[in-house]
Amino acid sequence: MIVLASKSASRQAMLRDAGVAFEARPADLDERAIETAMADALPSDIALALAEAKALAVTDESHLVLGSDSLVVVDGRRFDKPASRDNAAEHLRYFSGKIMQLHSGAAIARDGEVVWHHAAAAHLHVRELSERFIADYLEREWPAVGYCVGVFRIEALGVQLFERIEGDHFTVLGMPLLPVLGALRDLGELPA
């Protein structure tokens, strides 16, 4: 069994579907402080730093602790979860016709030390979205997408936002699962 230092439903679902035994124990962390301190860093480095900080924020003497984080950047601008439905519509208008960069980081700590980390990125080509589409989309997807930095759930209507996706699907879901599983095998947590 491992400890997942995240309250993200999609990361929990990924591990569960993959057959990894885990206990979710969200890290109590001031993410804003880390992000502010790293304002000029590369998005992938920020995602990695947040993943490591989460993995280190949960103490467990007998289990590996997995931390993960992801960031959305469009045209050099960082996006957080939308604060309201109107804000979500603004984000979608901004994303329209642009490439969304999704950076995700993962880190594994053992006995309070980071023993593995990995960063991955995906590029999502957002098609030109009409006002009518945006209104209809939020009518059906709000408030669920209020928890999503990219204002989409790829496993639901969100797939209609994109004309093309480059990069790993699990990174799009919020965690680079294949490298995580590889690390868990290397660390003796999963059978090879």
Place this chain on the structure above:
Amino acid sequence: MIVLASKSASRQAMLRDAGVAFEARPADLDERAIETAMADALPSDIALALAEAKALAVTDESHLVLGSDSLVVVDGRRFDKPASRDNAAEHLRYFSGKIMQLHSGAAIARDGEVVWHHAAAAHLHVRELSERFIADYLEREWPAVGYCVGVFRIEALGVQLFERIEGDHFTVLGMPLLPVLGALRDLGELPA
């Protein structure tokens, strides 16, 4: 509404999740005959021909008909669904450490004519699988994977087979969904 000329549960789930209204009406088709006639063709051409044949095999005067098919090729050898649990283990032993090519085709017919088609491929790097892993995997995944040509469900334990996946996730699930959605928008079936 469209007609999906397929009984595949994963294709139905993909359309449903994406918010596409459809009715599943599986094509009554001699797939073997088409495959035999095309024995020397490229896998992508065979997948496309089967997708088109399915789309044309279902007649509907007022709806678009979507057909889709996918093929698995490893080291130049075509793989069908495993006939038994022992056969599934043989397939997995053969896949171990190799690259699995997954070819998927989709076609849309209107009034008995193919108006759009698309082929896509994904490469799945299978890691070295131990006998113990294969036995444990089939203990948990059989008989569900008996319906899968690649002996895996990527949304379940199947993800543990791979160290890396290149290519579109929806192609891995059995249908290149993003191009299909684009075609449905172009054909006026989905709002832009």
